[in-house]
Amino acid sequence: VDRVLRGRIDDRFNTVHLGGLNLDAREARGIRRVKILGCGTSYHAGLIGAGLIESLARIPADAEPASEFRYRNPVVDPDTLYIAVSQSGETYDVLAAVQELKRKGARVLGVVNVVGSAIAREADGGTYVHAGPEVCVVSTKCFTNTVVAFALLALHLGRIRDLSVAEGKRIIEGLRKLPAQISEILESEDEIKKLAEQYADAKSMMFIGRVRGYPVALEASLKLKEISYIHAEAYPASELKHGPLALIEPALPTVAIVPDDELLEKNRAALEEIKARSGRILAVAHREQEKADHTIVVPKNEDELDPILMGIPLQLLAYHTALALGRDIDKPRNLAKSVTV
Ligand code: F1P
Numbered sequence: 001v002d003r004v005l006r007g008r009i010d011d012r013f014n015t016v017h018l019g020g021l022n023l024d025a026r027e028a029r030g031i032r033r034v035k036i037l038g039c040g041t042s043y044h045a046g047l048i049g050a051g052l053i054e055s056l057a058r059i060p061a062d063a064e065p066a067s068e069f070r071y072r073n074p075v076v077d078p079d080t081l082y083i084a085v086s087q088s089g090e091t092y093d094v095l096a097a098v099q100e101l102k103r104k105g106a107r108v109l110g111v112v113n114v115v116g117s118a119i120a121r122e123a124d125g126g127t128y129v130h131a132g133p134e135v136c137v138v139s140t141k142c143f144t145n146t147v148v149a150f151a152l153l154a155l156h157l158g159r160i161r162d163l164s165v166a167e168g169k170r171i172i173e174g175l176r177k178l179p180a181q182i183s184e185i186l187e188s189e190d191e192i193k194k195l196a197e198q199y200a201d202a203k204s205m206m207f208i209g210r211v212r213g214y215p216v217a218l219e220a221s222l223k224l225k226e227i228s229y230i231h232a233e234a235y236p237a238s239e240l241k242h243g244p245l246a247l248i249e250p251a252l253p254t255v256a257i258v259p260d261d262e263l264l265e266k267n268r269a270a271l272e273e274i275k276a277r278s279g280r281i282l283a284v285a286h287r288e289q290e291k292a293d294h295t296i297v298v299p300k301n302e303d304e305l306d307p308i309l310m311g312i313p314l315q316l317l318a319y320h321t322a323l324a325l326g327r328d329i330d331k332p333r334n335l336a337k338s339v340t341v
């Protein structure tokens with residue numbers, strides 16, 4: 001982290017293949033757009049990464065499922081930095097997207113967990129996320145580490161551009177707090193287990209979040225689907241009123257991401273809409289939410305880093321829901337460790 005602050009991300013992550021940003025300061029200043037590609041959990045981490053790059057480096061950024069990108073004959077822009085994200089480094093849709101980009105002359109970085117994997121070998125640079133092996137098929141700690149890697153990359157790009165030293169320090173201090181805060185969340189596992197048991201009877205669940213909270217909602221709903229087989233949908237909180245509110249009733253619980261940030265009141269208004277339709281609400285928030293039936297309280301960090309912490313109790317919620325339903329956590333049905341077709 002210190003090295004990143006001093007603008008030396010390349011040193012820190014220089015290992016087999018990849019080897020850092022591989023751009024000089026002039027090239028890095030010339031990036032007009034960042035496009036992040038990944039599948040499943042890696043796509044969701046990419047969405048959070050895009051938000052971090054926009055907030056901290058003020059570069060327009062977005063993420064797209066690699067499985068869509070590779071089939072739509074994308075326009076490749078020389079001023080766009082492309083980043084492929086993959087835990088296994090072997091997911092074929094991501095690899096095919098990287099190959100398609102390279103055929104069209106783009107530079108592609110990899111943000112990858114498995115050292116020496118196909119995507120790491122194919123990429124022009126990037127970083128390993130050093131999450132260690134994902135013992136279970138479902139990606140969890142790699143999600144967290146990938147988002148942290150994006151925070152570091154965003155800081156680095158920000159330092160090359162307009163980010164002030166004070167802003168950079170604020171984020172670095174936030175990153176330093178993460179390990180203790182994550183331990184604190186893991187200590188509340190018993191409480192989360194009890195909540196999972198209470199909500200495990202649901203046939204379907206709604207997940208909502210706004211802006212930074214929306215990718216957290218997407219990822220939490222994917223975790224629940226992957227290992228508990230409960231149907232789940234994720235919506236941006238403001239989209240509820242454009243149709244899905246019709247679904248809200250006591251039998252469809254909503255998990256709401258409600259951080260203490262500039263959008264708190266907006267998020268609370270969404271909770272009111274749900275309560276007005278007698279929907280059960282489980283909030284993940286920085287303090288008890290009056291409108292929610294239950295709140296999982298997580299420690300507050302810098303606004304930009306909140307998604308890292310808010311995702312973790314929801315990974316535990318999915319895990320304990322799956323256990324309560326007697327699912328095989330380590331071998332979820334129809335899920336391969338890396339999807340290679
Ligand atoms: C992508 C992914 C995972 C998911 C499952 C299937 O893998 O969608 O997010 O949990 O393992 O593949 P990867 O490219 O990140 O290895």
